[in-house]
Amino acid sequence: MKIVDQVLNGDKRATAKLISMIEDDERGASEALAAIFPHTGRAHTVGFTGPPGVGKSSLINRLVREFRERGKRIGVVAVDPTSPFTGGAVLGDRIRMADTGTDPGVFIRSMATRGHSGGLALATFDAVKVLDAFGMDLVFVETVGAGQSEVEIASRAHTTVVVQQPQSGDSVQALKAGILEIGDIHVVNKADLGGADAMVSNLDFMLEERMGWRPPVLQTSALEGKGIKELADAIVKHYRYLKAGPMWRRREADRARKELYESMRRLLAETFSEDAAGETLEGEVAAIVSRKTDPRTAAKKLLRDLKLGR
Amino acid sequence: MAKKIRVLIAKPGLDGHDRGAKVVARALRDAGMEVIYTGLRQSPEDIVEAAIQEDVDAIGLSSLSGAHMALFPDVVKLLKKRGAGDIVVVGGGIIPDEDVAKLKRAGVRAVFGPGTPLAEIVEYFRSSGT
Numbered sequence: 001m002k003i004v005d006q007v008l009n010g011d012k013r014a015t016a017k018l019i020s021m022i023e024d025d026e027r028g029a030s031e032a033l034a035a036i037f038p039h040t041g042r043a044h045t046v047g048f049t050g051p052p053g054v055g056k057s058s059l060i061n062r063l064v065r066e067f068r069e070r071g072k073r074i075g076v077v078a079v080d081p082t083s084p085f086t087g088g089a090v091l092g093d094r095i096r097m098a099d100t101g102t103d104p105g106v107f108i109r110s111m112a113t114r115g116h117s118g119g120l121a122l123a124t125f126d127a128v129k130v131l132d133a134f135g136m137d138l139v140f141v142e143t144v145g146a147g148q149s150e151v152e153i154a155s156r157a158h159t160t161v162v163v164q165q166p167q168s169g170d171s172v173q174a175l176k177a178g179i180l181e182i183g184d185i186h187v188v189n190k191a192d193l194g195g196a197d198a199m200v201s202n203l204d205f206m207l208e209e210r211m212g213w214r215p216p217v218l219q220t221s222a223l224e225g226k227g228i229k230e231l232a233d234a235i236v237k238h239y240r241y242l243k244a245g246p247m248w249r250r251r252e253a254d255r256a257r258k259e260l261y262e263s264m265r266r267l268l269a270e271t272f273s274e275d276a277a278g279e280t281l282e283g284e285v286a287a288i289v290s291r292k293t294d295p296r297t298a299a300k301k302l303l304r305d306l307k308l309g310r
Numbered sequence: 311m312a313k314k315i316r317v318l319i320a321k322p323g324l325d326g327h328d329r330g331a332k333v334v335a336r337a338l339r340d341a342g343m344e345v346i347y348t349g350l351r352q353s354p355e356d357i358v359e360a361a362i363q364e365d366v367d368a369i370g371l372s373s374l375s376g377a378h379m380a381l382f383p384d385v386v387k388l389l390k391k392r393g394a395g396d397i398v399v400v401g402g403g404i405i406p407d408e409d410v411a412k413l414k415r416a417g418v419r420a421v422f423g424p425g426t427p428l429a430e431i432v433e434y435f436r437s438s439g440t
Binding site for chain 1: 313314316335336338339340341342343344345346347348349352353355356359360362363364365392393394
């Protein structure tokens with residue numbers, strides 16, 4: 001495909017267009033994704049999650065500069081919420097990433113969730129693949145400001161950075177399950193506000209070594225540019241840890257499994273939304289309503305009859 | 311999934327008055343569009359780079375500093391240079407009547423001055439994005 005060749009040749013416009021094609025689920029998107037897939041798997045994917053307003057975008061802005069100085073090419077996919085009422089969105093993460101300007105080694109894409117839950121958009125990690133094929137060494141993914149249970153990023157990224165700020169909870173808050181368990185690296189940003197030491201020790205108390213990696217807790221100030229080198233070093237260190245042992249392959253397999261299930265689910269949904277299958281479906285719906293069958297039995301029957309994988 | 315209209319709202323140049331840009335961004339959001347807001351003090355180069363990476367259908371430029379005659383046509387020119395002349399450029403802000411025709415000749419498709427009903431602006435972006 002022409003657009004795929006253009007992406008592989010470093011064409012920014014084509015890369016942006018391909019991401020839109022995937023987001024809008026346009027004709028040709030699946031074929032294009034299939035064609036770029038052999039060219040992916042090189043980039044180190046780093047997810048950033050944490051509550052809204054803790055400075056994820058500003059931190060990424062600083063990290064992009066830091067990794068650019070180290071000669072790396074960086075892609076960023078920044079996700080913001082879509083309005084459930086109007087379907088519209090204001091995507092503002094780019095404002096905090098303005099230092100990047102026209103640097104040819106950086107590609108930033110803002111993305112709206114479009115109804116997908118879990119802090120990501122459906123197309124987020126397909127966009128990551130496009131940026132990987134485009135030749136980026138690292139791809140940063142910024143989730144929507146996540147609460148306590150938006151943990152999808154951890155099963156998708158190689159490295160997950162959980163960002164918090166000082167004075168956002170005591171040691172019991174740190175005990176709670178969820179977002180704290182997914183961090184490979186923990187960051188207390190806005191250290192310039194004070195109170196960061198207490199926050200760091202509360203978090204540090206909760207964390208222990210798992211499979212040879214002990215999540216570090218770092219202090220940063222994106223505002224003042226402090227702690228950025230140390231955070232970049234921790235990201236590189238985690239990458240080396242993943243690559244040195246079985247973990248890189250294991251995370252790739254986790255992601256592949258998830259994407260496989262997801263693709264099957266989507267194909268199934270699409271098959272049923274087609275007219276012919278829709279009629280069969282409606283037949284079963286009527287049978288369920290009149291109590292001739294039950295939903296589970298009907299589902300099994302439909303799956304048996306389906307000619308999938310055309 | 312239907313194609314979403316994506317719009318970049320940007321403030322080129324040095325003025326810090328972004329109320330109007332934000333009001334327009336909000337109206338477009340409420341009309342179901344995806345609006346990328348890039349904030350203050352952007353150079354034409356920054357704006358064009360962002361528009362290409364974000365694959366927007368249109369760019370809305372807001373200027374209240376009087377520098378629109380330099381900045382708006384620059385954005386149009388740079389887009390053409392990058393092979394992205396199909397992206398629609400419109401302007402808003404404090405723009406004297408005598409400048410409107412000149413801007414349009416320079417490739418700025420529409421200019422919305424103070425008092426323009428938001429519905430008119432929304433409709434313009436909607437028709438340019440489809």
